[in-house]
Amino acid sequence: MILKIKQIIAQNANQLFGNNIDEKNIVLQQTKKEFQGDLTLLVFPLAKFAKKNPIELAQELGTFLLNSIIEITHFNVVQGFLNLSFSKQYWYNELIKIDSTPSFGFSTEKKSLIMVEFASPNTNKPLHLGHLRNIFLGNSVAEILKANGHEVLKTQIINDRGIHICKSMLAWIKFSPINSNGEKETPSNTGMKGDKLVGKYYVEFDKQWNIQTNDIYNKWLNNNFDETHPSVISEYEKLFSSKIGKEEKIQIEIEKKIKELAKNNAPILVEAKEMLIKWEARDPEVYLLWSTMNGWVYKGFEETYKKLQVQFDKNYYESDTYLIGKEAIDYGLKKGVFYQKEDSSIWVNLENEGLDEKLLLRSDGTAVYMTQDIGTAYQRFLDFPKLAGMVYTVGNEQDYHFKVLFHILKKLGFEWAKDCVHLSYGMVDLPSGKMKSREGTVVDADDLIEDLFQNVKILAEERGHLEGMNDEQKNSLYHTVSTGALAYYLLKVDPRKRMMFNPEESVELNGNTGPFIQYTFARIQSLLKKAKYQESQFIAIVDAEIEIDIIKKLQLFPSIVEEAAKSYSPSLICQYVYELAKDFNNLYQNVPILIEENVVKRNLLLTMSKNVGKVIQTGMKLLSINVPEKM
RNA sequence: GGUCCCGUAGCUCAGCUGGAUAGAGCAACUGCCUUCUAAGCAGUAGGUCUUUGGUUCGAAUCCAAACGGGAUCACCA
Numbered sequence A: 001m002i003l004k005i006k007q008i009i010a011q012n013a014n015q016l017f018g019n020n021i022d023e024k025n026i027v028l029q030q031t032k033k034e035f036q037g038d039l040t041l042l043v044f045p046l047a048k049f050a051k052k053n054p055i056e057l058a059q060e061l062g063t064f065l066l067n068s069i070i071e072i073t074h075f076n077v078v079q080g081f082l083n084l085s086f087s088k089q090y091w092y093n094e095l096i097k098i099d100s101t102p103s104f105g106f107s108t109e110k111k112s113l114i115m116v117e118f119a120s121p122n123t124n125k126p127l128h129l130g131h132l133r134n135i136f137l138g139n140s141v142a143e144i145l146k147a148n149g150h151e152v153l154k155t156q157i158i159n160d161r162g163i164h165i166c167k168s169m170l171a172w173i174k175f176s177p178i179n180s181n182g183e184k185e186t187p188s189n190t191g192m193k194g195d196k197l198v199g200k201y202y203v204e205f206d207k208q209w210n211i212q213t214n215d216i217y218n219k220w221l222n223n224n225f226d227e228t229h230p231s232v233i234s235e236y237e238k239l240f241s242s243k244i245g246k247e248e249k250i251q252i253e254i255e256k257k258i259k260e261l262a263k264n265n266a267p268i269l270v271e272a273k274e275m276l277i278k279w280e281a282r283d284p285e286v287y288l289l290w291s292t293m294n295g296w297v298y299k300g301f302e303e304t305y306k307k308l309q310v311q312f313d314k315n316y317y318e319s320d321t322y323l324i325g326k327e328a329i330d331y332g333l334k335k336g337v338f339y340q341k342e343d344s345s346i347w348v349n350l351e352n353e354g355l356d357e358k359l360l361l362r363s364d365g366t367a368v369y370m371t372q373d374i375g376t377a378y379q380r381f382l383d384f385p386k387l388a389g390m391v392y393t394v395g396n397e398q399d400y401h402f403k404v405l406f407h408i409l410k411k412l413g414f415e416w417a418k419d420c421v422h423l424s425y426g427m428v429d430l431p432s433g434k435m436k437s438r439e440g441t442v443v444d445a446d447d448l449i450e451d452l453f454q455n456v457k458i459l460a461e462e463r464g465h466l467e468g469m470n471d472e473q474k475n476s477l478y479h480t481v482s483t484g485a486l487a488y489y490l491l492k493v494d495p496r497k498r499m500m501f502n503p504e505e506s507v508e509l510n511g512n513t514g515p516f517i518q519y520t521f522a523r524i525q526s527l528l529k530k531a532k533y534q535e536s537q538f539i540a541i542v543d544a545e546i547e548i549d550i551i552k553k554l555q556l557f558p559s560i561v562e563e564a565a566k567s568y569s570p571s572l573i574c575q576y577v578y579e580l581a582k583d584f585n586n587l588y589q590n591v592p593i594l595i596e597e598n599v600v601k602r603n604l605l606l607t608m609s610k611n612v613g614k615v616i617q618t619g620m621k622l623l624s625i626n627v628p629e630k631m
Numbered sequence B: 001g002g003u004c005c006c007g008u009a010g011c012u013c014a015g016c017u018g019g020a021u022a023g024a025g026c027a028a029c030u031g032c033c034u035u036c037u038a039a040g041c042a043g044u045a046g047g048u049c050u051u052u053g054g055u056u057c058g059a060a061u062c063c064a065a066a067c068g069g070g071a072u073c074a075c076c077a
Helices: A002-011 A013-017 A045-048 A054-068 A088-098 A129-147 A163-175 A194-221 A231-244 A248-264 A267-280 A286-307 A318-335 A368-382 A396-411 A415-418 A445-463 A471-491 A512-533 A547-569 A570-590 A599-622
Strands: A027-030 A039-042 A072-079 A081-086 A111-115 A151-158 A314-317 A338-340 A346-347 A357-361 A389-396 A420-425
Touching: A002 A013, A002 A027, A002 A194, A002 A512, A013 A045, A013 A054, A027 A129, A027 A445, A039 A045, A054 A072, A054 A081, A054 A129, A072 A151, A072 A314, A072 A396, A088 A599, A111 A129, A129 A338, A129 A389, A129 A420, A129 A445, A129 A471, A129 A570, A129 A599, A151 A318, A151 A368, A163 A194, A163 A267, A163 A286, A163 A445, A163 A547, A194 A248, A194 A267, A194 A286, A231 A248, A248 A445, A267 A286, A286 A346, A286 A389, A286 A445, A314 A368, A318 A338, A318 A357, A318 A368, A357 A368, A357 A396, A368 A396, A389 A396, A389 A415, A396 A420, A415 A420, A471 A512, A471 A570, A512 A599, A570 A599
Parallel strands: A111 A151, A111 A389, A151 A314, A389 A420
Antiparallel strands: A027 A039, A039 A081, A072 A081, A338 A346, A346 A357
16 A cells, blocks of 8 residues: 555656655655554655645645545645545455465565574583573574575584683593493483583683682792793793883783783693694594584583574584685685785785784684684585575674674675675673673573473463363473563564563563463464354454554564564564554453454454464564463 | 764663654553453553754754763684
8 A cells, every 4th residue: 555655646746746756755654643544644755845835735645645546535634744544445455365365474575595693602511591592583583584585594603613622521531520330420321411511511621720820820929930831931031020110000911911821821721722733633532522522512402492492404513614714715815815924824904994904814724713704604605506695693792703704705706795694683681780601690591491481380370271281281381481481582672782681570471571472362262262263254344443453553564574584683573563462452352252243243353363363473483482372 | 092882761672764742561550350361451650862062844863072881802712
């Protein structure tokens, strides 16, 4: 309808304004609740072209549209706003259209193949709240893009390589207790989730490392340099003597550097570094342990993903792609877009792009983060020749990194570089402040999921709508509701913004929450069941305001999906579905549907209810939230 | 210090391609279960949209500056 109005005004612009106008000056919006009408045309921009008083012009346009478009039944003018009202027949037809479109809201157009990267955790620590925002976001954006007509591949880059995993490995070798069967701790002999077990040893490493660092530092203070490498001693002495006679501020700086030096020379870290070198050389023993411990972690992650109903189409591993990255760097060097310094490290200069120089390969030839990211991107486009774009779901702390990455890909001459997007989301804060793993304020993903589950269980039992359900069905419901609450809580905020996670609020089931929407859906299903609703019955013409409001809302769904896809913003879907549920509850509470005696009227209300349910279900699906038949 | 992001009700957030009297939820207060699931509905109260200047018919929205908060600037990932 919006299109129709725009077209007809544009076509008749000469007659109406004595001038041709750009279609973008024809602005239509939903009429505000306080005013009468269904759609509002802003006349101000047009008045400029017509050189007319906005109110007069609005009158003329109103008369013109009333005569030209049959569905428009009347109009009113308030200041420069032309409010148009559509016929009841029009709204009736819209409802029928929605009702007969099974995948209402989805684009029918076939669009390109897009890869969405998300989750992508390190393999040394369990998943936490921040990962949850990432996972829900990425998964939801992928679903929204599908709904918008794209073919989508969900992927991860698994950071399985590097010093961090060596730390866990080493700590496990050194500190794991041995049981009566002579085995060190494993997920199967401790019953611990694999990622948690490996995480435990990562923490243990850190603890020991700190102890050793302090030991060395104190020894140095007492001029004890046993077991210290001569080059380190001389560096220490250089730093120490530079301290003398300086201001306090500078002294503190130097003090920090000395600590750093001690840290870098702690025996346990030296050992970890040696292990990494062995790993790169494919030392069989190290390699076996590496793949075993990573295997534990993957299994642990898999369990969590399963709870969240997330699956990936393809995983990439840094242990594979860093090699491809190195080749790409080589290629760039030959091409002349990168350059090599005397110490043979390789760099790119992005000063013309307003950025800095950036290291791409260390002087010893080993890879950095950027190296493997280049390799991963390249590999992906190689694997999928049809691939037309990539979305990286990564926190906004890496904004700079991705800016650099995309410039580099462009410099390497990859045509597809311009189709790579960094979906940059804000950090999740707690009421107590930032999450810091070192201070133990990180909210563990599995714990959180379990807490919410228990909370929902208690509340559901209190309410007791669950007669006739067995334990398995009940548990499945608690799970649906609790993960739905979590997903909705994390998705309803604009992804780009930093958000506050309030644990007390997240277990709320009232107000603007996932369970509120799920509840609305469950009510509708119960209603339809009791009414023994059947398809293709005669329904009455739309009449009441409240009915039109709901059809209006339903009608918006496709454009919301499109907008959400364009802006990678599941929060738009959240808002929309919430408002739809609210509008429906209003109808539900004020209009008794089942006891309506007029059969066609009753059928109309039921048809509306059914379609609200349908849109809630599809909308929630896009948020990776399921809806229960009963709750 | 350079670059980037943010500042809307007591709290958490919408609204930001300029448009009508700035909206929700939570918290507070008042009503509504003999009627389809009260995880609900209806209502009251709550705002110098951080500040100052500019652009214009019109600014929470665009521009500039200040103040406040955050991120980032590693041969870390």
